[in-house]
Amino acid sequence: MGKNILFTARNITKKYPGTMALKDVSAELFSGEVVGLVGENGAGKSTLLKIIMGNEQPTEGVMTMHGIPFAPKTPIEANNMGVGMVFQEQSLIQNLTVGQNIFFGMEDKYTRFCVLNKRKMHEDASRILEDMRLNHIRADRKVSSLEFATRQMVEICKVFHVVKRSGLDSCLILLDEPTSVLSDGEVRNLFENIRLITAEGHTVIFVSHRLDEVLEISDRIIVFKDGEKVDEVLTAEADESILYEKMVGRTASGEYYKVSDQVEPGGEVLLETRDLGRRGYFRNVNLTLHAGEILGICGVVGSGKEDLCAVLCGDESPTSGQLLVRGEGKKFGAPQAALKNGILSIPKERREESIIASASVSENIAMSNFGNISKIGLISKKLEKAQAENYRGKMHIRASSLDQKVGFLSGGNAQKVVFARALASDADILILNHPTRGVDVGAKEEIYSLIRSLAVQGKGCVLLGDTLDECIGLSNRLLVMKDGEVTRECDASPGNKPEQVDIVKYMM
Amino acid sequence: MKKIKSWSLIFALVTMAVCGAAMAFAAEPVTIAVSIRSMSSEYHMQYVAGAQAFVDTLPEGAAKVQILPCEADDNKQINDIKTLVASNSNVVILVDPNNAPNVTSIAEACEEAGVYWVSFWNTPEGITPLSYKYWVHHQTLDGEAQGYDIAVSLFKSFKTPGKGKILVMEGMMANTANEERVKGLKRALAEYPDIEILDDQSANWDTNEGLALMETWLAKYDDIDGVWSASDGMSLGVVQALKAVGLEGKVGVTGVDGFKDAIDAVGAGTMTNSYVNNGWLQGGYAAAWAYAAYTGKIKVDELDAGHRMFFTEGYLVTKDTYPDYIKNFVDNPPVYDYSNLDFCIKGPMPQ
């Protein structure tokens, strides 16, 4: 393995309003190696990648590439310096061919007198695909006609090509969760390609939730936690349990998660599923949620937990099994129907799925239940304000005024608004999907006590924790999911909290 | 950014000022407003030209013409007229109501403001100038007669006169002129039982649509003797469609309005006839009447019914009358004597 330093990062810090996404991260990458990047959700991996790609600029710190200062303002600048990234969300243009996508933005080579030589483009693309052993993908097919996994391979192929094209001897390729939608054979193929490419002297950063994959492909593993780099180990010296300990770091602190406030769930069964399944996502899920209970669901990305959530809150329909609310079988056509039955979700992607950015704080809070603030069927501004004022005080929402647009609030405060809305909605079954994602530490603790108080009030919560730690700390009971099925159910009452490593066994 | 905004404000000001300045500061001439469907209509521009011809006979600065195009929007037509009478008392108005019912509102607005006005073509049943003080008169060409005349002239031009197959191309639906002309056609058909109607569709007074409609018809019917079209605009489209398949001149085509191009086509034999409305006469005399009422030369309430509602004369141009028409109307445009107001009256309108 060549030991030339390809890339360095020194003291990279990234602050968002209210949160510190990255704290003082330094790293060195050598040519021709694969570096695994592991850490829980929100540990700062994605932020670091975005900074390297030029999607975000660091608040502090410097980077170098090939020994010269490297501070990309846009992804193109990064590309030109030999840095490319495969995004979690695909960035292929659906209605163009595979070849056009691979060469997107660099058609000059194939353009003569304004005419695009598509055949040559496709030939070259085929060659690139062949190089990557992807002979089965035809370069002249439209991306929209390809299967999802195949698209992912094309995306990877495109990025490999983009960076190689910079003409530099060694390039840096960032792969952010590239395997989550790939099949077995494709993962194998990807790994072979990664090896081929590193053999040429290029460097790959590989991010995955599947520790086994990381262990298989990488030479070195960097572990992130809470925006900090906590350790760096050689793969040869690591195994899953070691890694996991490092990722999790501190053992669950009862204090932090207000375990002392945890209550014994009441007898009433609020929500029950019988062999619930959604074709292609999860199957045979049986769960019961009691009043006053927090039910944690753990699992890696793609384990089906998100899809289970979507079904529970009415966003998607199940294809098999039954869903019972307070003992009655229900079918939800839309989240609105679920809300009528007292089920409300707090979605994962706050900006896209849960706040109306241009509406004010008080309007957002009122949105799931207009009953409290209406007089003779009309919304009363006064009541709306009073309600918002009430929650602002109770939940310490920091906004310059209640008329401030939620889009301008920090993540933590926006999330508190979302919680306030859930409280105001009178729903007694809450599906909390990563409720602390992108929220700073202070706000996190406040949200934890909030969740506790929800349980005290007798509401039932299904919790998808942002971290395993959180999930264990908050829950009364835990379900562990893997590959769409529940692999374990365990008790997590105070003083009886399972060890993370035990849980991880069933997740991975 | 704010700078650009303030600049755009200034630009707005300047635009308005430039457009307005030219006409606004002229001293107190009487405004002869002509409310028409659109400036893009050749026929309606004949009114304007007629009114202008009348104004030219007056001493300089006595009157000016202002056009109020309503772009086929009934509501706008009434808005425009009301605006004008509210902001200007030295005004008389000549109106071609976009649709007949507009007359009622216009009559009320003018009555209230004390503005003399004249209407053309359309008036709803039962609403006549006789019950108003400021509605000088209503003049029209007999639409039904036009429809009848062009039909008869078309039927007579067939190989076997009075026998043949025709297509009927109507104008804009919901339009009074169209209704009347079609009524005339029906009367003619009753008199000529051997005429067979192959098809009856609308082309919205539009040349393009007339062309497309004729093309489709040509695909469907082989044996066409003539096309009864309710206006020259559509007829010109029909002629184009015929020309493309080499049938021009072999299929008779009628028209109404007297577009210059249609007259030429009649001369060239590609159209059978066109009924000239003579907008110059209509516009010129309407202006003269209204101006006379305004200056007090005539007392409107003393006029008899025959002077308050009358037909003006048009001219049916056919192959035979074409040279005559060219001689009397084109080569030597008629100069009208506006002091003889009765000149334009062909006959009283039946009550």
Added chain:
Amino acid sequence: MNETSGSVLDILKSMLSSENLSKILSVASIVVLSLVFVAINPRFMVSRNITNILNDMSPLWVMACGVAFVLMLSSIDLSLGSIASCSAVMLTVLFNSIGPGAYIVVIIYGMLAGLINGMLHTYLKIPSFIATLCTQSIWQSVALLISGAKPLPMLPPVWPYIEWVKITFGVVPILFIISFLLMLLYTVIQKKTKVGRTMLALGENESAARLIGLNINQAKITAFFLSGIAASVGGIIFAVKLKSGIPTVGAQYNLMAIASAALGGVALSGGKGDILMTIIGAGLIIIIQNGMNVIAVDGYWQQIVFGALVLIAIYMNADHNRRDLVVK
């Protein structure tokens, strides 16, 4: 700097925030435009012309209020014009048979027409542009069929039913009051009811609105429903104002109503707008049209000046401050 002056500054700043600024600017554009017209011809401001402007505004304003809801969803309603035409014709026809009850029937018709649009759009998932374009031609045909393709005058026997149109309160005509009341009702619906809130929320972020548990289909259908009512009220105003049912009377008002709403600050991309501000849009358009006649702009220039002024006005009302703004 002490604290009070800081807060005063804050208040000033918030007043001049981009949103308020554009509101101020749009009001300013009306004032400036009026001043220019007055400067050229002082008679622009005589009371009778003010009455005219208010009267002429009313149908456009009513229709703009209705279509504003649809635009807030970032959908579009192109059927306004022919619903209005059809309403005008129905009113005229029904006066003869059922008298003043016709008003109610016509408004019910507007509701139905709106419902149909809404259901085609929500349940069949047809883009609103196409769905309403098609219903537009359907209602146009219906209007022509009912009227026998003739403009129908209201004859003296039914005049008593429409006498009220002439009532004025000072310079303010009753039609304006009606439009104002409808605007008030719609403002209440927008600001004070669940559906109103839902419309804005789903125009801004449909996936979020859905997950929040808002009833999306209901809100969409309601928007088209309200638009349908507004169109039929617009049609009634046309009919009583023109004393006739003309089957093509509304044809020009599709785009004009949308333009009015947009001029009043309703974003065509949805999620933003204020029913009250549609008065600015309708006012601007009518003032431009009215003023051009008062100052006697040459007929050939009228459309050109109209287009140019609309461009300038919309430019002044547009939000240019956000760099990442995607404008379609």
Added chain:
Amino acid sequence: MEKKQYTSPIAEEFAYEMRRQTRKAKIINYAPVGVLAFFFALLSAIAPGFLSLYNFRTILNQLSVPLVMTMGLTFVILLGCTDLSGEGLGGFCGCLVTLLVINTKNANDFGAPAFLIAICCGLAVGLFSGFIHVKGKIPSFMVTYAISSIMSGFAVMSYRGQPAMAKDPLLTKITSGSVLGIPYLTVASLLVFVAAFFLQNYTRFGAYVMAIGDNEAVARNTGVNVDRIKMKVFIWAGFCIGVSGVISAIRVARGDVGLGKDTVFPAITAVVVGGTTLTGGKGGVVNSLVGALIVTIINNGLILMGVNMYIRSALQGVIIIIAVALSVNRGKKVIVK
């Protein structure tokens, strides 16, 4: 290294599910062709004279203007924008042509270059609308609405109330001539189609337009000059509108502002019926060709059937609703605007 199994039964199910969706998307993609075939068969059966060589020629003739118009609009709609300027601008370009060839109003005799001049005017106005839309950040809907009004004004002004009749024998030659039985004008419109097809598939411009419509942020991040591409699209639309104006002027040999009337909305309808989505990024010129054909044959067929003229447009509306309803994706979470 041990042979490890990465995937699970649920992953196979997932892959199957994805394949099913892809298949469904494919079927929806081809739905417009099915709709075209259906209407063609239906009209052949019930419309007298529909299935004749002469009528095909007529259809081709009538296709020319809408086809050119849709070719321009397709690109605009692929961006997710709208262009309503066709009504005024098309009329203006048409009027201009008749005033430049031998005509009844003036002594001009530019011959064929007149077409070029008129088309260039369309192009310039397209550039202007694009510029205002992009730089002024004004919705294209409003910009082009205003531009349409302005251009109708200029069109009427160009002939001052009396439209010019083109007397140029060149025009007659063009309207009556044909290659292989296809009228020249249709050939011209097909050439525009070929150009559009070429632009979309064989230039980077086409790829960029698709990319911007699909995901503007990705395009921007890849270094595409989004603003410039958008302006180019409006220039192309202006060109197409210019050509369609010129074609209609040649067809009727008369320069009336009405030439542009009722061309825009049918063209947008054709684009959508063909399967291009109004939100952009999906569809293309071939779809629009199919859409234009559907709209044209429906119109032609209904006239041939002698359908009552009041009902004709209503019937068209109903048919289009059905045609679109057949070809939209009605997934639970699909957002339609």
